[in-house]
Amino acid sequence: MTGQTRLSWTDVRDEIQARILDRTYAPGDKLPRDNDLALGLGCARTTVHRAMQDLARIGLVERKRKGGTHVRADPVTRATFDIPITRREVEQRGSTYDYRLISSAVEPMPESVLLRFGSSEPGEALHVKAVHLSDSKPYIFEDRWIDITTTPDILQVDLAGSSANEWLVRNKPYSKLDVRFFAVNAKGENAEHLSVAAGEALLVIERTTWIGSAPITTVRSVTAPGYQLSAQN
Amino acid sequence: MTGQTRLSWTDVRDEIQARILDRTYAPGDKLPRDNDLALGLGCARTTVHRAMQDLARIGLVERKRKGGTHVRADPVTRATFDIPITRREVEQRGSTYDYRLISSAVEPMPESVLLRFGSSEPGEALHVKAVHLSDSKPYIFEDRWIDITTTPDILQVDLAGSSANEWLVRNKPYSKLDVRFFAVNAKGENAEHLSVAAGEALLVIERTTWIGSAPITTVRSVTAPGYQLSAQN
Known part of the structure; x- marks a missing residue:
């Protein structure tokens, strides 16, 4: 399958989110490396990377420069606001x-x-x-x-x-x-x-x-x- | 110089921010492509990419999937907040x-x-x-x-x-x-x-x-x- 299926980054995000929800990856757990997830899902590493950025943005996972990605043990409601002039x-x-x-x-x-x-x-x-x-x-x-x-x-x-x-x-x-x-x-x-x-x-x-x-x-x-x-x- | 100097992404961000400030890149302007900036600064493209992400995060530039990066004509105060349980x-x-x-x-x-x-x-x-x-x-x-x-x-x-x-x-x-x-x-x-x-x-x-x-x-x-x-x- 690898290289054949064309998963979008939103598909990948939804799949990882579903696994967090069903406790495949429990709060505090370290997630597999982007590369390994990409191999498993049959998509590009950059697609996993984009999905992870979004999951981090909404506060579901934490990315650390060297330490990989973890499921947040204490989820937060994270939002961004813009105050214009x-x-x-x-x-x-x-x-x-x-x-x-x-x-x-x-x-x-x-x-x-x-x-x-x-x-x-x-x-x-x-x-x-x-x-x-x-x-x-x-x-x-x-x-x-x-x-x-x-x-x-x-x-x-x-x-x-x-x-x-x-x-x-x-x-x-x-x-x-x-x-x-x-x-x-x-x-x-x-x-x-x-x-x-x-x-x-x-x-x-x-x-x-x-x-x-x-x-x-x-x-x-x-x-x-x-x-x-x-x-x- | 290319490939010799070791600029960090924060150096690159500060340099691009300085150019926006001195109007080298004016509000609304399209910025050079990441690749061209990287060549000019003598750093990796990924370093420019990281710097641009940060400038977008604080609301100074806008990145568009296909349209490149623009200096925001209307800067905003952008902040992120976390509401814990x-x-x-x-x-x-x-x-x-x-x-x-x-x-x-x-x-x-x-x-x-x-x-x-x-x-x-x-x-x-x-x-x-x-x-x-x-x-x-x-x-x-x-x-x-x-x-x-x-x-x-x-x-x-x-x-x-x-x-x-x-x-x-x-x-x-x-x-x-x-x-x-x-x-x-x-x-x-x-x-x-x-x-x-x-x-x-x-x-x-x-x-x-x-x-x-x-x-x-x-x-x-x-x-x-x-x-x-x-x-x-």
């Missing part, structure tokens, strides 16, 4: 985007920002507050700090004309990202800039980026009531 | 896990559940409500529906003894996943089962899974105040 996100929903700068100033970083950067060295950073609007209604209030050592160019950017969000995403690739989601009750600035009553439940998306170990920016995006973020496998 | 999540934080079944009954699916499943056919499903506890305090209140056509076995499971969450993750691999995050103000059942005051802001994680196009389960996990979900690139 806020302007894009609004426009993709068919709405009109607008942006309003509230303030922009170089200030000493508070303890909370140093913590997010994982830095213990006090210093100054550019503190920017802005509101993104969708069809003239507040959509996201962002409270952002930008490291002016790694990103001195930001001081020349006209942040009243276009958002730091957009400039950074287009001009400042990062190597490391941390994202957190949590809920807060609206109060103070959050309530004011989103024009909502105090107490309203709001989803916060907090993002911090680094290039190597040097911080670029950390931002709290407080979203308007009803905001949903979605992700798929 | 809730018991594991609690135990990994060094806390003691406990679980309490509130109710379990076969009931007609309401409109909202049909919508989440993307199904228009009315029918019955297993409706399970439960609380996960961390150090005896409510941690997550889950309100779950399980399709008994794709998952009839669930009717034999003792859901008072162990959670549907655990049984499903261990026994019911899915091929398609949708996850949503949003914030709600505590009220009714959510407030009651999490023992919080009405009005408190709570993060909700809503997950729906399918095998092929057939629904498996949809669950709303309402988390206790202060809950954070984090993700990395």
